[in-house]
Structures are given as structure tokens and as C-alpha cells.
Amino acid sequence: MERLIFTILYSVVLPIFVLIAVGSILQRVFQLDLYTLAKINFYCITPAAVFMSLYHSDMSAQLLGSVIFFYALYVLILYLLGSATSKIMGYTKGKKAAFNNSIMLDNSGNYGLPINDLVFKGDPLAASMQALIMSLQSLLTFTYGVISIQGSKLNGNYRTVIIGFLKMPVPYALLLGLLMHAFAIPLPVILSQPLTYAQQSMVAIALITLGAQIVKYPLRLYRKDIYLSMALRLFAGPAIGLLLIYVLDIHGIPAQALLIASAMPTGVNTSILAEEYRNEPDFAAQTVLVSTLVNVFTITAVIALSHHL
Known part of the structure; x- marks a missing residue:
């Protein structure tokens, strides 16, 4: 167990925090344009990563359906918990949207993918499942995540919300990647290479952006809302996941x-969305940082627990 903890710290967590530190230093020295950085993530890097992940996916149709069903139930339960908490705490519409995003939108890409690779040593089935989860997360981010924020700011003018959603590139990238994979449509090098470059840049650009945002919005450890978000994300999240695994009778590597x-x-997309739509960016940046720090300990316990499934 001690060796596993050291490996996770050295191979996954520390590289992540190096990039966050780089972003913080760049922000202090150059005062980066965070709005432009968010646009780059929003309209270029994430769509490319989602498309390539689905295009190269390696899962059976049955397992694909099981993962999608698991994920739908998982985020629904988190949404209900987040909404109940927001009501009890008396949050505004904008704060409720930011709070629910902080517990429903997790770091399944630039944190989850390397964790998955470390634990399963590059197993193609496990890697494909994590890529699918990342794609579903991206779809949730740019559907519910965007619509909830826009709806809270537009006081229910959902025609404008829907038009705004239709301008988002990620859903189209997800659908296109899925269709091209299903019909085995070859991707020419003139397209695959730039998309690969964009996909490979996702981790660095997203984490550097987060580091810059953290400097802009200093850490405030006295905020109760941050700890509520962290508790639901890091403790309720895996508890719900474990319950659903038993209920749906999933075993082995998939479980x-x-x-x-x-x-x-x-x-990180929680923070990027908050910056993009100017909705509680301070709170969003805090939840990403605090939950990532505490996750060093919680992910180790969950990995150990997973060995008994």
C-alpha cells in the first residue's frame, strides 16, 4: 500500500500540480487572459479530445450500454443530492448551478485517464471505459453544465439557452466520433494528426488555465460551500458508484x-465553464483545487477497495 501511495503521488499527482504551479506563475508574471484561455479549451481542445477518444474506443455494444446506464443513474443521484443541499443552504439559481456542476462534473480526463493507466497498466478494456466516461462527462458538461448556468442567468429564457447549446462543438464531436467508429470510417492523416496534437495538449492547457485561475481567485479555506461540495464529490460519489455496481451486478475490470x-x-471544466459564463468562478476554482488536494488520500482508499470487486 505504501508503494502504491508513493507511485500515485510521484507518477500522477505531482506532475498535475507541476502544471498547475506553472499556470499560477505565468498568471502572476504575465496576467494571462483567462477568458481567451477558456475559449481555447471550450471550442478547440475538448472537442478534439472527445472525438478522438470515441473514434478509437474499444468496447462491446453490451458493455457500452451498461456503462451509459450506470453513468446516467450516477449523475442523476448526484444531481438530486446537490439540489437538495442547495435548497437547504438557500443558494441562488446561479450558485445552485455552480454547486451542482462542482459535484457532477469530475476530472475523468486529465486526472482519471492517468489514474486508470496506472492501476490497470494500460489494459485496453479499462482504458476504453475511462475514455467513454470522459466522453460522457464532456457531453454532460456541455449540455447540463452549460444549460444550467445559462438558464440561471437568463431567468428561464430557454429558447436562448437551447440556441446557445446548439453552438457548442462538443456534442457534435461526440456524435461524429461515435458514428465514424461504428462505421469504421478511416480518418485521413491531414485530420488525424492535428486532432491528435489537440488531444495531447488538453491536459497541459486545462491545468495551466486552472493554475492561472487559482491565482486570480485566492484559496479561502473557511468557506463552508467548498467543503460541502468536496464531501459530496469525494465521499458520496464513490459510495453511489459502489452501490450501483452491486445493484447492476457488474464484476471484474468493468466494476x-x-x-x-x-x-x-x-x-477542471467546472472552472472553465464558470470563467466562460462568469458564474461563480471563485467558488469553482476553489472546489477544483481543494477536491484535487484531498483526492490524493481518497483515491488511494478507493483503489484499494476496488481490488475486492
């Missing part, structure tokens, strides 16, 4: 991969 995927910290 282990889903449990570990349910234990990720709050996603």
Missing part, C-alpha cells in the same frame, strides 16, 4: 474501473 472513475475530484 473496478467504474468505481475508480466515480472517485475523481471536481473537474
Whole structure:
């Protein structure tokens, strides 16, 4: 167990925090344009990563359906918990949207993918499942995540919300990647190479952006809302995942991969969305940082638990 903890710290967590530190330093020195960085993530990097993940996916249709059903139930339960908490705490519409995003949108990409690779040593089935979870997360981010924020700011003018959603590139990238994979449509090098470059840049650009945002919005450890978000994300999340694994009777590598995927910290996209739509960006940046720090300990426990599934 001690060796596993050291490996996770050295191979996954520390590289992540190096990039966050780089972003913080760049922000202090150059005062980066965070709005432009969010646009780059929003309209270029994430769509490319989602498309390539689905295009190269390696899962059976049955397992694909099981993972999608698991994920739908998982985020629904988190939504209900987040909404109940927001009502009890008396949050505004904008704060409720930010709070629910912080517990429903996790870091399944730039944190989950390396964790998955470390635990399963590159197993193609486990890697494909994590890529699918990342794609579903991206779809959720740019559907519910965007619509909830826009709806809270537009006071129910959902025609404008729907038009805004239709302008988002990620759903189209997800659908296109899925269709091209299903029909085995070859991707020419003139397209595959730039998309691969964009996909490979996702981790660095997203984490550097987060580091810059953290400097802009200093850490405030006295905020109760941050700890409520962290508790639901890091403790309720894997508990729900474990319950659903037993209820749906999932076993082996799929069960282990889903449990570990349910234990990720709050996603960087939460902060990017908050910056993009100017909705509680301070709170969003805090939840990403705090949950990522605490996840060093919680993910180790979940990985150990997964070995018994």
C-alpha cells in the first residue's frame, strides 16, 4: 500500500500540480487572459479530445450500454443530492448551478485517464471505459453544465439557452466520433494528426488555465460551500458508484474501473465553464483545487477497495 501511495503521488499527482504551479506563475508574471484561455479549451481542445477518444474506443455494444446506464443513474443521484443541499443552504439559481456542476462534473480526463493507466497498466478494456466516461462527462458538461448556468442567468429564457447549446462543438464531436467508429470510417492523416496534437495538449492547457485561475481567485479555506461540495464529490460519489455496481451486478475490470472513475475530484471544466459564463468562478476554482488536494488520500482508499470487486 505504501508503494502504491508513493507511485500515485510521484507518477500522477505531482506532475498535475507541476502544471498547475506553472499556470499560477505565468498568471502572476504575465496576467494571462483567462477568458481567451477558456475559449481555447471550450471550442478547440475538448472537442478534439472527445472525438478522438470515441473514434478509437474499444468496447462491446453490451458493455457500452451498461456503462451509459450506470453513468446516467450516477449523475442523476448526484444531481438530486446537490439540489437538495442547495435548497437547504438557500443558494441562488446561479450558485445552485455552480454547486451542482462542482459535484457532477469530475476530472475523468486529465486526472482519471492517468489514474486508470496506472492501476490497470494500460489494459485496453479499462482504458476504453475511462475514455467513454470522459466522453460522457464532456457531453454532460456541455449540455447540463452549460444549460444550467445559462438558464440561471437568463431567468428561464430557454429558447436562448437551447440556441446557445446548439453552438457548442462538443456534442457534435461526440456524435461524429461515435458514428465514424461504428462505421469504421478511416480518418485521413491531414485530420488525424492535428486532432491528435489537440488531444495531447488538453491536459497541459486545462491545468495551466486552472493554475492561472487559482491565482486570480485566492484559496479561502473557511468557506463552508467548498467543503460541502468536496464531501459530496469525494465521499458520496464513490459510495453511489459502489452501490450501483452491486445493484447492476457488474464484476471484474468493468466494476473496478467504474468505481475508480466515480472517485475523481471536481473537474477542471467546472472552472472553465464558470470563467466562460462568469458564474461563480471563485467558488469553482476553489472546489477544483481543494477536491484535487484531498483526492490524493481518497483515491488511494478507493483503489484499494476496488481490488475486492
